[in-house]
Amino acid sequence: MTEPHNELGESNTANEPMAGAKAEPTAPDYQHSRSKSNATTDKATMKKAIIALVIFIVLGVIIYGLYKSAQQPQSLTLQGQMQMQQTSIAAKVPGRLAQILVTEGDRVEVGQQLIEMDSPEINAKINQAQAGKQAAQSQLDKAESGARPQEIAQAKAAWQANKAASDLAKSTYERIDRLYKEGLMSRQKRDEAYTQYLANSDKTEAARLQYDLATEGARSEDIAAARAQVAQVDAKLEEARVAQKEANLKSPISGIVDDVIVNAGEVIGQGVPILTLVNPDDQWVVLNVTENHLGQFAIGQQFTGTIPALSSTEAPFTKDFTVYATSTLSDFATWRPTNNDDGFDVRTFEIKARPIDPDDRIRSGMSVLVQIDPTLTTSAAE
Template structure:
């Protein structure tokens, strides 16, 4: 039994070193594996850093190329400048030339009217009284003129002739009486006083006969030309007064002087208005133009006669839903006041830049356009004026 334990002990003694020998190589192999793993990890990390660096370099190169292409395209693309203008239309204010009370208003805002259409009727009793007075004065003057032109009536001529004949008979009787009394006076049968009385009566009847004859001649000849001229002048004066009164009455019934659209009705029925007070405003939709302000460095693009295209955002094209465009032609340009001048703050900023007001009419006016609508003009300011002229032609 002892030997057996010894053997076992020997076996145990002999086996323990073997176990130690087996464990020692395992530790060495683990350390190697870790070192290999670290080397592999470092290698992968270096490869990843290398790839990232290459990618960054590629991105930088591509960015530089893209920036160069962008700058080259930016220089090659046209430089578009937008100008904003405003549509305007001819406005006409209708005012009363005579005072009165508004009786009727025949139009409303937005109505399309023609020249000669009645707009407002005014009630003025003073004007009606003046018309009646002028007509009565004309009738009186006309009667005087007719009397002067027609002369004396036949009855008046016969009456004047009868008076002349009666005075002539009385004058003949007075002459015969004077002759008899004078003969008796010479014979001493009649007193001198009786003779003088007969002579005085003879002279008086002679004068009365001559006056009657002149009245008869005047009746035959008719009215003098001067009297006829004076009567005709009175008729003309009465006609002028009547025309003035009728003109005032016509002005009380206001009519439109132009064709267009009623833009604003200022008064109401029943109001009393004075002379020269505006009552309503009309606009002529055929007389349109656009107004825009540009600095003088862009003035060469808006010379007289130059044409350009403008967009009116408030309107749409009849054939599509796109904004409506119109063709305009410049007809005038004028410099604005000094307050619209841009002035540099120092000498390095350049010179003063004046602002000009440009007006252009549409080549084909549109009745849908209203005053105040905005007009946008986009223009390639890199083109020269000659290129613009060729493009418009």
């Protein structure tokens, strides 16, 4: 027999089951594709659910945080700066620095010598003033002591000699005058005797005055002039000595040497700063506070500040301060609203407060952090 053929002439025996054999059922291909698609859909749905859950949790945390922030507002931190009383020490006289007796960080007391200056000009002025004082004092001593005993005795002898001559001339004139009246002496002789008598009388008076002058001493005007001369020279000597003290400059205050500006051996002029001193007992903090928080810094009010420079992780360094001064800053520190709905202008004030208990460890320029309550504001700034 011949096998059946299809239209193409191919035998169908390969596709037909063998006679007597049972055909096995097979799953169609579309059933496998459907199972794979269902599994992918389940995974995507689960992934979306997880993402939605995460987003829901994050939103819940954010909403809770915002709610807690609204219920309990955070404090506001202000940053201030410590300052100290600083004094610049300058030379009042020019000269060359021979030695600087202090270094930065040293504590000095009032009257302690800071520098030693080499100034030959000042020494020369002192010597000149001392010599002038000796000369003026000698003139004063002479005026106050008057003439020496020998000079007084000499003046007295001259007066007595002239007095004797005057007495003799008087007696001679009286005799000649009697003889003239009796007609025994000419008028010429009488006039000559009279002239001699007057001359001797004048000499006697001059000698007496000289003797009185020697006895009384110098006039009060001369003594006053001599004393004034001594006082003038004393003033010049004192001026030179003061210049010498100023050259060896001493500290006018008690404090700590903050900065030494010059070096030994340099020539400095009058008024040139040499070093600066700070007074650790006179310290204060400066804060800039807007007027809406100014009520928390009234004069006399106390607050607590933290100094990071002296703090540690375990123990922050805090100080209690008392407000003692408040002043407004310039217009550049004023916040101005852009429209009327933004509120009013807010000015900035400078607050100064002193520590209740000053600390030597605090230095000028250290930061001070102050926590304030932001809810305590004035109605004008709201």
